[in-house]
Amino acid sequence: MKNIIFLYIAVLIVYLFVLSGCDQIIPPPAKPPSSYIVTAKVEEGIGTIEPDGEMEIESGSYQAFIFQAGMNEAIKEISIDGKPIQGMKHVCYFDFTLNSVNADHIVRAYYRPALITVKHYCGYAGCSTEKTEEFYPNYRIIADTSYETYPGSHQWVPFYEWVVLEGEADIADPKSYDTFIDRICGDTYVAPYYWDGCYTITAACSEGGEIDPSGDICVQPGHDQSFHIQADSGYFIESILTTEGNVENVNGLTEYDYEFNDVNSNKFIFVTFRKTRFTLTYRNTNGQMITQANDFEPDYPISTVDSYSYSNGPTLIFSHWEIRSGKADLESTTSSNTVIHSLEDNTEIYAFYRTY
Numbered sequence: 001m002k003n004i005i006f007l008y009i010a011v012l013i014v015y016l017f018v019l020s021g022c023d024q025i026i027p028p029p030a031k032p033p034s035s036y037i038v039t040a041k042v043e044e045g046i047g048t049i050e051p052d053g054e055m056e057i058e059s060g061s062y063q064a065f066i067f068q069a070g071m072n073e074a075i076k077e078i079s080i081d082g083k084p085i086q087g088m089k090h091v092c093y094f095d096f097t098l099n100s101v102n103a104d105h106i107v108r109a110y111y112r113p114a115l116i117t118v119k120h121y122c123g124y125a126g127c128s129t130e131k132t133e134e135f136y137p138n139y140r141i142i143a144d145t146s147y148e149t150y151p152g153s154h155q156w157v158p159f160y161e162w163v164v165l166e167g168e169a170d171i172a173d174p175k176s177y178d179t180f181i182d183r184i185c186g187d188t189y190v191a192p193y194y195w196d197g198c199y200t201i202t203a204a205c206s207e208g209g210e211i212d213p214s215g216d217i218c219v220q221p222g223h224d225q226s227f228h229i230q231a232d233s234g235y236f237i238e239s240i241l242t243t244e245g246n247v248e249n250v251n252g253l254t255e256y257d258y259e260f261n262d263v264n265s266n267k268f269i270f271v272t273f274r275k276t277r278f279t280l281t282y283r284n285t286n287g288q289m290i291t292q293a294n295d296f297e298p299d300y301p302i303s304t305v306d307s308y309s310y311s312n313g314p315t316l317i318f319s320h321w322e323i324r325s326g327k328a329d330l331e332s333t334t335s336s337n338t339v340i341h342s343l344e345d346n347t348e349i350y351a352f353y354r355t356y
Contacts, residue, residue: 034059038098038105045111046070057101067094069111072135074167074186076112081105090115092168092186114167114184119191124148135184143177143192160195164188201225201260201267208235208273219263226259229271233342234296238274243267252346278328278343282351283308296343303337304351316353324348 035056040049047069057063069075069092078085078094088094092114098105116135121128124147146156159177167188173179177192198218205211209231219225231237231254240247240258243265250256260267276296284290287308294300307317318336326347332338336351 036101036104038063038101038107040065040107040109042109042111044076045073045109047073047075047109047111049107049109057098059102061101062097062099063101064095064097065107067096067109069093069114069185071183071185072114072137073111074114076110077108078110079108082108090187115187116169116181116184117166117187117189119189120144121147121192121194124151126150135181135188137182139181139184141171141179141181141190145177147194157194157196160193160197162190163193164190199263199266201263201269203227203269205229205271206273208232208275209237209271211269211271219260221264222262224259224261225263226257227269229256229258231255231273233298234276234300235273236276236344238272240269240271242269254344276343276347278326278340278347278349280349283353296340298341300340301337302340302349306336307356308353315356317356319352319354322350322352324350 035058037054038057039054040052042049042052047067050066050068051063055063067075067078067088074090074092075088075094078088078096080098085096088096098107114135115132116139117130117132118141119128119130121144123144141162143159143162146158149155149157160175162171162174162179164171167184167186169184169188169190170182171179171190172182181190196218198220201217201219203211203214203217205214209229212228212230217225229237229240235254237250237253237256240250240256242258242260247256247258258269260269277293278296279291279293280302281289281291282302282304285305287305287310302321304318307315309315319334321330321333321338323330326344328343328347328349329341330338330349331341340349
């Protein structure tokens with residue numbers, strides 16, 4: 001009887017073991033594939049993908065693609081597994097790299113007819129319109145032969161050439177105001193460029209001198225242009241700033257020549273002048289010695305006392321004006337009251353006295 005009970009218990013244990021699934025062998029986790037399939041294809045248009053078709057890519061590797069719109073086309077959309085790539089619509093050409101490939105992918109390209117936008121001026125600068133439409137071969141573009149710098153100025157700037165601001169375009173004759181575009185790639189924006197055939201150098205200066213020539217100077221491409229800078233009497237050159245930067249070693253000069261060579265862009269030159277300063281040492285009515293710096297003006301008056309005395313000392317009388325540094329043109333060097341007609345910067349003038 002006991003054997004039957006033990007047998008029954010053993011069968012019951014086996015039965016429960018089977019029901020629990022513990023008799024099943026759990027397989028090890030599957031290894032990831034060593035490669036994946038990436039498919040690249042064009043869904044719309046005549047543009048291309050390079051490479052295209054199905055390709056086997058090693059797991060964790062990458063694949064680069066080049067998308068090229070066809071003639072008179074633009075990229076409409078590029079998607080990876082149905083998700084569009086941002087920032088590449090409307091262009092002619094785009095490259096993209098699929099990094100760390102760890103699944104199968106489908107790369108799709110969609111192309112559409114390209115759009116052409118042409119800018120036109122309304123007869124004067126600052127006024128313009130734009131027209132956008134689907135491009136077609138032998139697309140005609142016409143610009144005004146000139147425009148007025150501003151209404152009523154009667155200053156006309158002639159047409160120079162057509163420029164492509166966005167996209168790509170084959171313009172039959174870019175120098176003609178009336179011409180054709182044979183083909184474009186990507187949405188394209190063209191505009192007329194008006195130019196009088198020369199670059200402009202703007203020359204100006206502060207008070208205290210002149211630059212010659214001055215104003216807006218027209219310079220032919222590749223030519224040189226020189227400027228003569230001259231400080232007025234009582235002034236000197238403090239700085240010269242040009243498109244290329246500050247000109248060195250000019251501070252304190254009264255004249256200078258500067259030249260732009262091989263001009264190929266618009267430029268500027270600006271000169272700053274500063275009043276000449278001088279140091280004057282003289283005696284006041286109490287006989288006290290005074291030293292002061294002054295901004296020079298032509299015919300600048302200077303004076304000192306005719307004589308003075310020390311306490312319990314001799315009387316000293318004015319002898320002459322002594323120029324201790326620099327150069328000055330004095331009306332009289334022996335008069336205590338005189339004028340300075342002209343001088344150089346950093347000039348020191350000293351009132352000299354002698355014993356009476």
